[in-house]
Amino acid sequence: MTPNLIALSMFGAMLVLLFTGQRMFGMIGFVAVVAAMLLWGDRGGYDLAFAQSIKLMSWFPLMTLPMFIFMGYILSESRLADDLYRMFHVWFGPVPGGLAIGTIFLMVLISAMNGLSVAGMAIGATIALPELLRRNYDKLMVTGVIQAGSSLGILIPPSVVLVLYAMIARQPVGKLWLAGVLPGLMMAGLFILYIWIRCRISPELGPVLSPQERAQVSRAEKIRLLRAGLLPFGIFLAMMVPFVTGYVRLVESSVIGALAATLAAAVKGRLTWAVVETATRQTLAVSCMFLWIILAALAFGAVFDGLRAVDALKGLFLEDLHLNRWTVLIIMQLTFLLMGTFLDDTAMLVIVAPLYVPLVDALGFDLIWYGVLYTITTQVAYMTPPFGYNLFLMRAMAPPEITLHDIYRSIVPFVGVMIVALALVIAFPQIALWLPETLYNR
Template sequence: MPYELIAILMFSTMMVMLLTGQRVFGAIGFVAVVAALLLWGDRGGYDLGFSALMKLMKWYPLLTLPMFIFMGYVLSESRIADDLYRMFHVWMGGLSGGLAIGTIGLMVLISAMNGLSVAGMAIGATIALPELLRRNYDKRMVTGVIQAGSSLGILVPPSVVLVLYAMIARQPVGQLWLAGVVPGLVMASFFVIYIAIRCKITPSLGPVLSPEERDVGWPEKLRLLSAGLLPLGIFFVMMVPFVNGWTSLVESSAIGALAALLAAVLKRRMTWAVFETSVRQTLAISCMFMWIILAALAFGAVFDGLGAVRAIEDLFTERLGLSPWVILILMQLSFIVMGTFLDDTAMLVIVAPLYVPLVGALGFDLIWYGVLYTITTQIAYMTPPFGYNLFLMRAMAPPEITLRDIYGSILPFVLVMVCALTLVMMFPQIALWLPDYVYGR
């Protein structure tokens, strides 16, 4: 059987298994091991899984994964996010659309606390959304704000998804995190500019808070400022030693986890329930990601053995005569399609064995491509009619917010994100400047 046909059969089998509701790592790992057994016999098939496991266990930066997840859950379960929103409420309530702008700031800081977009969505929907609706903010506006803000979770460090990309693409985690900083802040700035302009034109979308709500006195304002900026302080305590070369990435992740734990203890919010929930969630998510990485390594090894990447490169460049940029854009469009029914980790694991080597062969930077991947998958998450985030938002939103409202709310923010993506594609140094500066010194 031709290798091209084997590769197509593997992908089609995997997609059928995913559509039947199988777990991502189960479907991908099963297809990889069965294909290896059929192609290379018992010894080759068994060696494939064992080799992938040993490669995973020897990858030292993987230790950052449970550290950062634990840090995020400690800060969120101890209600640090409540202090953050209260700070934005008091300091920015006097602006038209100020609370919506403050919600974007809240999401940026939550992203620095917990590198998962779902965590930002959950916190925004439970803390910010009821407050915004109660103060007569337009329901479509605020629904879009929370969905767009949560998209920063897998771009701003410490992004858990970029750790997964780093393992599969065999790229340094530290460089990927630094590459996500400037594009993440640029996208957040675009969101803020859009909200400010839109509420300036139509003030009823984001009414100013009454003086009675904002007038809490300077002592209380300063107290809220110090409490609200605590997660930002933890982020700097963790990242500054790493950026300056004083600590390794793993050591910095341990500093962040200990700093979060200490902050919760000092604020007298570290109860046994908070600690137990944080540990349980950390264990569950870490194990999930490890299984996904293991399946991806096994699947990628089969494709390396088949030479499928070289065959696809020849198809696009030699037979079809497509330019590298056209191929790259087609890859990004495929993420948009897959995002209608898959999450970001599933998309990466499915296409990484093909896309990552192909991107490198076409002469593109894999660090830069990691940033493009994260932005594109978040756009896919929020693209109607079947975006993953749209239904997640519907599950968390109150009954008065309909699915039609959610669809209508996200379109302007998707256009803003497409502008940010285009900017990063046209000017790769937006993503590469910071890692080049830090690692090139």
């Protein structure tokens, strides 16, 4: 059996097993170990799994994963975002669509303290959505805003998805996080621009606060809210400034973030035993899930390395089909969009990374830049039916008056904005690469 046929058989077996409904990492790891045993004997299969386990456990930056997840859950469970949203409510109320714009700012800051889209979605759906609907904002507008804003959590550092990509692609997490900063802020800016233009054209979509409501908030109250709302921003600065300036490494930075979030919750009087227990349990569950996924991906990739499947795929695209490397890159992104209709981000990465990441490197593209492209494509996949992870979360958290049909319609313009952002990063790679190159070459 040729290496190409073996690789194709592995993909086929993996997809069949995934449809059984079993754990994704279990099925992928099972296919990898069985394939290794058939190719190189029993000892080869055992050695493959053991070697990848040792590689995973010895990867020191992986320590950042539980720290940032814990920080995010502490902030979420202690409701420190309530004051932040109240601040945006007051300061952006006079602007057309101001509360929706404030919601995007809220999501950016939550993303910068969590790394998972689920926390942003939970906070947006429980804090922002009821207030926006009460203020007579268009339900399609606000539903799309919350879904789009929460997707920023997997691009703006500390992104957990980029940690997963870093491990599989063997790239520095710090560089990937820095590469996600400007594209993430650019996408947030495009969201804000779209909201402002739409609400300027159709004021009924995002009505401003009335003069009477604005008069009820004194200047002293605005200043108090500004101080209270900037506390989460201070946590982010306390965590990232020492890292960016080179005083601490990434792992130490994550510890600072977790300690700062815990201290902030204690100072606000919201650090209860229930908050600590819930945050710890959720951190353990999410961290273990990602560890198993990374282990399965490493084992799967090791088999592909042994088969030299990447060389065969490169030859197919460039020599047999005579495609140029940019066409191959676009085809790869289109396959991510297609898979995103029925798979989540981690499943997509684990399934295709063993082929795509080495292929991108062989084609001469920067793997840091491609990590940002993958993440933006994942954001789009989060919001496209029928799978659409964010669609399901929104349906579970939204009030009854927001139907599934409304949720599907609401994401259309924001998906368009994301595709524009993706095209800009492809056309101008320095949007992603300028910051890591500048700081790491300093």
